[in-house]
Amino acid sequence: MTDSSVRRYGVVGTGARAQMFVRALAGDFTDVAELVAWCEPNPARMDHADRLVTERRPGPPPVRYAPDDLERMIAEQRLDAVVVTSPDWTHAEMASRALRAGADVVLEKPLTTSLDGCRTIVSAIEDSGRSLVLTFNYRYSPRNAALKEVLAAGEIGEVTSVHFEWVLDTMHGADYFRRWHRDKKRSAGLAVHKASHHFDLMNWWLADVPEWVFAKGGLRFYGDANARARGLGDRPSRGTVDPPSIDPFALDLRVDPVLRSLYWEAEKHDGYLRDRDVFSPGITIEDNLSVMVGYGRGAVLTYSLNAHSPWEGYRVTVNGTEGRAELEVVERAAVLPGPDGRIILDASSVVDSGEDGRRGGTRLLVQRHWETARKVRIAENEGGHGGGDALLLSDVFRGVTAADRLGRQAGYRDGLASVAVGLAVNTSMTTGRPVQIEELGLPGLTGTAAQPAWETS
Numbered sequence: 381m382t383d384s385s386v387r388r389y390g391v392v393g394t395g396a397r398a399q400m401f402v403r404a405l406a407g408d409f410t411d412v413a414e415l416v417a418w419c420e421p422n423p424a425r426m427d428h429a430d431r432l433v434t435e436r437r438p439g440p441p442p443v444r445y446a447p448d449d450l451e452r453m454i455a456e457q458r459l460d461a462v463v464v465t466s467p468d469w470t471h472a473e474m475a476s477r478a479l480r481a482g483a484d485v486v487l488e489k490p491l492t493t494s495l496d497g498c499r500t501i502v503s504a505i506e507d508s509g510r511s512l513v514l515t516f517n518y519r520y521s522p523r524n525a526a527l528k529e530v531l532a533a534g535e536i537g538e539v540t541s542v543h544f545e546w547v548l549d550t551m552h553g554a555d556y557f558r559r560w561h562r563d564k565k566r567s568a569g570l571a572v573h574k575a576s577h578h579f580d581l582m583n584w585w586l587a588d589v590p591e592w593v594f595a596k597g598g599l600r601f602y603g604d605a606n607a608r609a610r611g612l613g614d615r616p617s618r619g620t621v622d623p624p625s626i627d628p629f630a631l632d633l634r635v636d637p638v639l640r641s642l643y644w645e646a647e648k649h650d651g652y653l654r655d656r657d658v659f660s661p662g663i664t665i666e667d668n669l670s671v672m673v674g675y676g677r678g679a680v681l682t683y684s685l686n687a688h689s690p691w692e693g694y695r696v697t698v699n700g701t702e703g704r705a706e707l708e709v710v711e712r713a714a715v716l717p718g719p720d721g722r723i724i725l726d727a728s729s730v731v732d733s734g735e736d737g738r739r740g741g742t743r744l745l746v747q748r749h750w751e752t753a754r755k756v757r758i759a760e761n762e763g764g765h766g767g768g769d770a771l772l773l774s775d776v777f778r779g780v781t782a783a784d785r786l787g788r789q790a791g792y793r794d795g796l797a798s799v800a801v802g803l804a805v806n807t808s809m810t811t812g813r814p815v816q817i818e819e820l821g822l823p824g825l826t827g828t829a830a831q832p833a834w835e836t837s
Contacts (some may be wrong), residue, residue, distance in 0.1 A: 381406035382659055384775075385412065385460065386411070386412060386413065387412065387413050387414070387458050387460040387461055387777075388413075388414050388415065388416050388457060388458055388460050388461075389405055389413055389414065389415050389417075389440075389459065389460070389461050389462065389463060390415075390416065390417035390418065390419055390420070390442070390445075390453055390454070390457060390459050390461075390462045390483075391415065391420075391429070391462070391463045392419040392420070392447075392450065392462050392463065392464045392465065392466050392474050392478070392704055393419070393420060393464065393465040393466030393467070393470070393474075394418055394420045394422075394425045394428070394465075395425055395465065395466075395467075395572040396638075397465040397488050398429065398463070398465040399432065399608055400623060400769060400773070401463045401465065401486070401773075402415070402429055402432050402433065403432060403436065403682065404777065405433065405436050405463075405777070406433040406435075406436040406521060406774045407436045407437070407712070407761070408473065408620075408732040408771070408773075409777040409778070410437060411516055412684045412778055412779045413428060415433060415442055416442055416443060416457050416459070416708075417442045417443045417444075417453050417457045417459065418443070418444050418445065419445045419446070419447055419449070419450050419453055419462070419474075419702070420444070420445075420446075420447075421446060421447055421649075421650065421659075422649045422650050422652075423431040423444075423645050423649060424486075424613070424641070424642075424646035424649055425642055425647050426444055426646075427541045427641075428638075428641045428642050428778055429441075429442075429578070429816065430442070434754075440652065443456075443457060443657070447466075447474070448471075448638070449620060450474065450477050450478060450481065450482040450612070451477060451806075452460075453479065453483040454478065454482060454483045454521055454574060456478060456707075459483050460483065460743060461483050461484040461485065461486060461487075462474075462478045462483050462485055462486070462618075463486045463488075464478065464483075464485055464487045464488065465488045465508035466569055467560060467566065468490060468492070468493050468566065468568070469493050469565075469566045471487060471488075471490070471491065471492045471495070471497065472492040472493075472496070472497030472500045473500070473582050474607045474799075475487050475492075475501055475504070475512065476500045476503070476683060477504075479482065479501075479505060479508040479510045479512065480504050480507065480508050482508070483510065484510050484512070484513075485511070485512045486512075486513050486515060486776055487513070487514050487515065487581075487795070489514060489516055489560050489576050489577060489791070489795070489798075490568075490572050490573060490576035490790065490795065490798065490799050490802070491558065491576075491795030491796060491798070491799045492766050492799065493513060493566070493567065493572055493573075493799075494568065494803070495820060495821070495822065497823050498796055498800075498823075499822070499823060500797060500806045502792065502796070502822075502823045502824045505576075505677065505792055506750060508545060509631070510790065511774060511791075512537040512792045512795075513789060513790065513791065514790040514791065514794055514795040515772060515776065515790075516577065516581075516584075516790045516794065516817055517769055517772045518577050518578075518580070518767055518768070518769040518774045519580070519581065519584055519767070519768075519786075519788040519824055520530075520768030520775075521553050521559055521704055521721070521768035521789065522758050522761065522767060522797070523707065523709060523742045523744065523758050523760070524585075524768075525580060525584060525768075525786055525788070525825075526707075526744050526756055527696065527705060527707050527744060527798050528584065528585055528786050529786070530565070530705050530744070530746055530756065531585055531586070531698065531705070532587070532786070534700065534702075535639070535702070535704065535705070535746055535748065536700030536701075536702050536703040536704060536705050536746065536748065537677045537700040537702030538677070538697075538700060538701045539677075539698055539699070539700050540678070540680075540699050540701060541588055541607055541679060541681075541682070541698075542585075542586075542679060542680075542681045542682070542696065542698050542699070543581065543681075543682045543695075543696070543697045544581075544681060544682070544684075544694070544695075544696050544699065544746060545576055545683075545684050545694060545695045545696075546574075546575075546683075546684070546685050546686075546690035546694040547685075547686045547691065547692060547693060547694065548574070548686065548687045548688075548689060548692055549689050549690060549691055549692035549712055550628065550629070550688055550689070550690065550715050551712075551715045552692055552712075553667070553686075553687035553688055553689065553692070553725055554570070554602070554629055554658050554687070554688070555594075555631070555659040556570060556573070556574070556617070556687060557602040557603075557656075557663055557665075557687075558633055558654065558655055558656045558657070558658055558666070559654060559656070560652070561665065562656065562662065562664070562665055563592070563662070563664060563665075564664040565664070567665065568802065568803070568806060569665040569666055569802075569806060570666060570667075570685060570687065571595070571597070571666070571667060571669055571671075571685075571802040571805040571806055571814075572802035572803065572806070574685065575669070575671075575685055575801075575802055575805070576718075576795075576798040576799055576802050577798075578683065578685075578694075578728060579673070579683075579797075579801040580790065580794060580795075580798035581763070582615045582673070582681055582683075583794070583797045583798060583801075584787075584788075584794070585698075586643075586675055586676050586677075586679060588672070588675040588676050588679065589675060589676040589797070589817075590673050590675055590676075590797060590800065590801050590814065590817055591674050591675060591676055591816065591818075592673070592674040592675075592804075592814050592816050592817065593671065593672070593673050593801055593804035593805055593808055593815050593817065594672045594813075594814040594815070595669065595671040595672070595804075595805040595808040595809050596669075596670050596807050596808075597666040597668055597669040597670060597671075597805070597809050598666055598667075598810060599663060599664075599665065599666055599667055599668075600624075600667055600668045601667050601687070601688040602658045602659060602667050602688065603658075603659060603661075603663040603665055604659055604660055604661045604663075605659075606659070609658035612659060615657050615659055615660070616630075616657060617657055617660055618653055618655045618656055618657060619631040619632050619633070619655040619656075619657065620632050620633045620634060620644060620655050620746045623723075624708075625722075625752045626717075626720065626721035626722050628715075628722070628723050629659070629721070631654075631655045631720070632653075632655070633654060633655050635722070637760055639657055640684075640711070641653065642700075660801070664809055666781065666809070667687040667688055668683075668684075668685070668687070669683070669684065669687070670684050671683040671684070671685075671801075671805055671807065673790070674803055678752060682739075684704070686762075690714060690715065691710060691711075691712060691713050691715075691738060692710075692711045692712040692715075693708070693709045693710040693711045693712070693713055694706070694707075694709050695708045695709075696708075700749055702745050702749060703746065703748035703749050703751075704742075704746075704747050705744070705745070705746050705747075706746075706808035707742075707744045708742070708743050708744075708745070708746045709741075709742045709744070710738060710739065710740045710741060710742075713737075713738045713739065713740045714738070729805075734765070742757065742758055742760070744756040745759060747786050755772045761776055771788070772788075774800075775788065775789045776778060776789075792824065793824055793825065796824055796825045797823055800817050800820055800822055800825060801817070803820060804817060804820065
């Protein structure tokens with residue numbers, strides 16, 4: 381007899397994005413959750429996931445199913461919920477099928493990559509009556525929660541404008557141009573895949589509704605045309621080559637044991653190359669974005685994304701009727717090569733060159749009119765995103781507690797709101813004109829500026 385208080389889970393997609401959830405289900409949350417099944421087309425990736433599980437708990441590994449057998453997996457294994465971490469373009473299909481088969485869904489961001497995908501998911505939720513939780517882990521990061529506290533408390537009055545700058549460095553940023561993300565038909569570009577995090581933060585910080593979007597962007601650094609223009613010369617089509625390349629943009633999958641297991645040893649099964657050269661042909665996404673977003677209560681966001689910066693992090697400047705808040709986060713101050721000339725994959729270098737150099741870390745300043753600035757203390761904890769990942773996982777698997785007055789757990793309407801901005805960015809870049817969010821015709825994306833619908837999802 382099984383414990384009815386323990387929910388039974390399956391995981392759809394066992395690549396890199398699944399790892400956090402697999403470790404959690406096989407580790408800290410076994411008292412409330414049981415991981416019983418995989419849904420994945422690549423046997424090598426399921427082998428890797430099996431090892432993660434068996435290292436952490438006794439018993440047999442989860443039962444294996446192919447994507448075509450998702451409904452059978454849910455029925456045979458009596459699943460209460462599935463965690464969907466498959467590639468973005470599969471989200472709408474896999475989430476909607478799971479919902480209609482009678483399982484709740486925990487979905488990695490973004491919600492989906494198209495308007496049709498949004499409609500498919502909303503229809504499945506409405507028809508099935510099941511729930512969908514979206515894992516926007518940036519909401520749980522203490523530094524972002526601290527800014528939410530400042531704004532919600534009215535410390536700078538009514539927000540009038542925001543500037544939000546996000547820079548991805550030549551290690552992390554470059555990685556989007558090696559993988560399937562480089563194909564805009566699959567990923568919808570960084571405006572959806574990456575910036576859905578950022579647009580969700582803005583919607584959540586402001587507790588407001590995005591109404592219009594205007595954007596410009598392009599592929600200005602990566603890609604074969606840019607390589608030729610800068611005279612980079614001939615390059616190998618991928619990073620895993622012999623003799624090993626010392627090019628700082630080359631990724632050798634054999635160097636990192638996780639990448640070797642998940643991708644190098646798995647590519648013989650499906651042909652997926654995880655280490656494409658970032659200056660090779662076929663890249664159709666942008667590496668620079670400049671965006672304006674108008675909100676229901678009148679605030680205007682100016683947002684920029686750069687994917688080839690020498691450092692990584694973000695700056696948020698919020699102007700209000702009573703003052704100003706400034707959040708600066710330096711996640712990696714520089715990308716530096718190791719002794720062999722190659723970039724260290726797990727580098728988290730905080731390079732401090734003295735008072736004149738860039739310092740890693742986080743700083744939140746609040747300055748009201750006619751007062752000096754004060755620094756807001758941010759309590760960072762252990763783990764990913766300053767301890768935010770652990771908080772997210774607890775909400776997902778144990779449930780939200782009454783103590784979360786910030787409303788951090790995201791539902792499908794939050795996903796719609798962030799994807800709507802990203803899709804409007806793509807439309808604006810194509811047409812050259814501003815896009816009204818209501819033009820997208822998304823079901824479920826309704827509400828007033830005073831109380832957006834997604835805050836009560």
